[in-house]
Amino acid sequence: MLYAKALSDMRSTQHPYYWKGMIASFPREMIPEAAFEERELPDTAASVIFKKAVSSFKEKSYQNSIEQLKEITVRFPKDDITQLAYYLMGDCYSRMAEAGDEGLLKEAVSAYLLAVMTCPVSEEAPRGLYQAGRGLFIQGFYYEAIAQMNRISTSYPKSSYVQKGMVAKGIIYFYQKKYRLSESALLKVVNSDTASDLEKGLGTLWLANSLHMEGEYAKARELYKAVEKGWPEHLEGS
Numbered sequence: 001m002l003y004a005k006a007l008s009d010m011r012s013t014q015h016p017y018y019w020k021g022m023i024a025s026f027p028r029e030m031i032p033e034a035a036f037e038e039r040e041l042p043d044t045a046a047s048v049i050f051k052k053a054v055s056s057f058k059e060k061s062y063q064n065s066i067e068q069l070k071e072i073t074v075r076f077p078k079d080d081i082t083q084l085a086y087y088l089m090g091d092c093y094s095r096m097a098e099a100g101d102e103g104l105l106k107e108a109v110s111a112y113l114l115a116v117m118t119c120p121v122s123e124e125a126p127r128g129l130y131q132a133g134r135g136l137f138i139q140g141f142y143y144e145a146i147a148q149m150n151r152i153s154t155s156y157p158k159s160s161y162v163q164k165g166m167v168a169k170g171i172i173y174f175y176q177k178k179y180r181l182s183e184s185a186l187l188k189v190v191n192s193d194t195a196s197d198l199e200k201g202l203g204t205l206w207l208a209n210s211l212h213m214e215g216e217y218a219k220a221r222e223l224y225k226a227v228e229k230g231w232p233e234h235l236e237g238s
Contacts, residue, residue, distance in 0.1 A: 031171055034161065041081065046079040066093075105139060112132035133168060146169055167203050173185060
């Protein structure tokens with residue numbers, strides 16, 4: 001009798017509907033961060049302060065970094081370095097918000113959007129929109145997050161962040177339970193010639209999740225196998 005019950009329990013946990021319920025109940029995963037990347041800087045008074053701000057950022061002394069970045073925006077409003085200062089300020093607030101401070105997360109989103117509004121032609125602008133959308137997603141503002149990701153493809157169609165934003169849209173649609181829209185967005189990434197290997201791997205994983213929730217279990221299973229084989233790192237925290 002006990003053996004039969006155990007066998008029944010085991011079979012129930014192998015049923016697709018069981019896993020469909022499990023996936024829906026999982027804690028919400030985060031959209032990957034688009035981190036600030038260092039670059040060669042001209043030798044100017046503004047760059048000297050900016051380098052100090054980057055050092056403070058690396059040392060996790062974010063408040064010091066913010067003060068140094070604000071100094072740049074006040075003293076050198078027309079310097080090219082100032083554009084980077086606005087975006088790195090958003091990164092500082094974003095990192096400080098990782099401790100769970102919702103107020104700092106709102107500051108981060110505001111800082112990114114201010115940076116885009118102030119410096120729309122900066123090469124950092126698409127990353128700023130992506131990070132703003134990511135912050136809105138973490139707060140649960142799904143429609144607003146989608147809007148920022150859409151701005152990347154419409155305002156910066158040649159940016160390398162277009163595919164990254166498309167993956168993010170797929171993830172957001174998944175949590176909105178709009179699985180068909182999620183599938184559509186993620187298929188564009190998986191079948192793209194311009195998406196990076198990292199983006200294709202993450203897109204494949206979330207495409208599998210969406211297909212599973214749609215009841216396409218066989219297709220989802222093959223995609224999970226592909227992720228396990230080609231991008232096992234994506235499964236570690238999933």
